[in-house]
Amino acid sequence: MKKHNFSAGPCVLPQSVMQKASEAVVNFNGLNLSLIEISHRSKDFVTVMESARELALEHLGLQNKGYKALFLQGGASMEFLMTAYNLLEKKAAYLNTGAWSDKAIKEAKTFGEIVEVASSKDHNFNYIPKNYIVPSDADYFHCTSNNTIFGTQMQDFPETNVPLVCDMSSDIFSRQLDFSRFDLIYAGAQKNMGPAGTTLVVVKEAILGKVSRDIPSMLNYKVHIDKDSMFNTPAVFPVYVSLLTLEWLKEKGGIPAIEKINTQKADLLYSEIDRNPLFTGFVANEEDRSKMNATFNLADEGHKDRFDTLWKEAGINGLNGHRSVGGYRASMYNALTLESVKVLVDVMKEFERKA
Numbered sequence: 464m465k466k467h468n469f470s471a472g473p474c475v476l477p478q479s480v481m482q483k484a485s486e487a488v489v490n491f492n493g494l495n496l497s498l499i500e501i502s503h504r505s506k507d508f509v510t511v512m513e514s515a516r517e518l519a520l521e522h523l524g525l526q527n528k529g530y531k532a533l534f535l536q537g538g539a540s541m542e543f544l545m546t547a548y549n550l551l552e553k554k555a556a557y558l559n560t561g562a563w564s565d566k567a568i569k570e571a572k573t574f575g576e577i578v579e580v581a582s583s584k585d586h587n588f589n590y591i592p593k594n595y596i597v598p599s600d601a602d603y604f605h606c607t608s609n610n611t612i613f614g615t616q617m618q619d620f621p622e623t624n625v626p627l628v629c630d631m632s633s634d635i636f637s638r639q640l641d642f643s644r645f646d647l648i649y650a651g652a653q654k655n656m657g658p659a660g661t662t663l664v665v666v667k668e669a670i671l672g673k674v675s676r677d678i679p680s681m682l683n684y685k686v687h688i689d690k691d692s693m694f695n696t697p698a699v700f701p702v703y704v705s706l707l708t709l710e711w712l713k714e715k716g717g718i719p720a721i722e723k724i725n726t727q728k729a730d731l732l733y734s735e736i737d738r739n740p741l742f743t744g745f746v747a748n749e750e751d752r753s754k755m756n757a758t759f760n761l762a763d764e765g766h767k768d769r770f771d772t773l774w775k776e777a778g779i780n781g782l783n784g785h786r787s788v789g790g791y792r793a794s795m796y797n798a799l800t801l802e803s804v805k806v807l808v809d810v811m812k813e814f815e816r817k818a
């Protein structure tokens with residue numbers, strides 16, 4: 464039986480997507496050829512790329528609004544430097560909410576002055592800083608909407624006159640936001656969209672072309688836009704599986720429908736963490752809790768072996784917390800079913816009963 468996969472990334476994808484993807488590897492579109500052995504310039508693959516780019520914009524409500532969607536390589540980690548390469552002339556503002564923000568800041572420092580507007584490093588990133596000020600002369604403001612490792616999620620984004628850049632790797636397509644407030648969004652595929660190997664970048668064209676440095680072709684958003692995301696051979700398999708996942712999401716009713724389910728899953732798990740005396744939540748404030756990654760600990764570490772045995776016996780995978788946080792992390796991405804969360808909650812209840 465398929466496991467209940469709470470892995471933080473790479474992670475669960477819809478079972479129907481896995482099935483279609485595996486069929487396409489053997490025989491794509493009835494061509495009697497594999498998806499991964501045909502030319503990326505062939506009509507069949509160009510259609511895949513165009514549909515994926517279009518559907519990404521459609522889900523975000525960003526069609527015909529001056530945005531372009533790109534499927535690039537190098538992971539979200541490449542975007543840490545690419546955003547700065549393309550947008551940072553003198554000074555940029557960053558909100559530091561976790562390990563990924565920290566890495567984005569480190570990369571951007573190579574290109575100019577970085578103002579860290581606020582940081583939650585003082586408490587091992589267990590909260591989202593509020594009431595910070597974004598300097599109005601910054602080239603852009605960068606934030607991480609969901610902190611995969613620590614289990615915090617931003618609810619509010621600053622009102623600012625400077626371009627808003629956001630790493631949405633671990634919560635893209637999971638909740639409704641006014642995406643038109645953002646000027647550049649990036650997300651590695653392997654958390655809510657597809658296999659590792661491609662990164663979605665959604666960029667408002669008007670913010671490009673403003674830095675004076677020369678930008679190498681592969682790192683230049685403009686080059687990828689002009690070449691329709693096919694400047695070089697794209698990651699054909701990850702892009703195709705991302706398309707399948709975006710189609711699956713559309714059939715489910717899109718972001719509004721999946722957000723309802725994501726809220727049910729998160730409510731169910733967090734209420735058990737709050738109710739059950741054997742567990743404590745990691746995140747300090749309720750409003751900062753992530754609906755994608757719930758982090759929690761045992762009230763008594765001495766019971767670790769017993770709890771670990773119980774959830775493994777229940778067919779649960781990937782519950783261990785990140786090494787920098789410890790404890791447990793239940794990642795509840797779009798494709799994880801409410802049923803799987805019920806199984807976890809039942810295990811937590813059983814753990815209490817047998818204490």
Ligand SMILES: *Cc1c(COP(=O)(O)O)cnc(C)c1O
Nearest residue numbers: 538539540563611630632633651
């Ligand atoms: C996983 C993750 C990354 C890193 O993604 P890579 O594709 O491995 O480079 C960056 N930011 C966030 C928020 C993530 O969850």
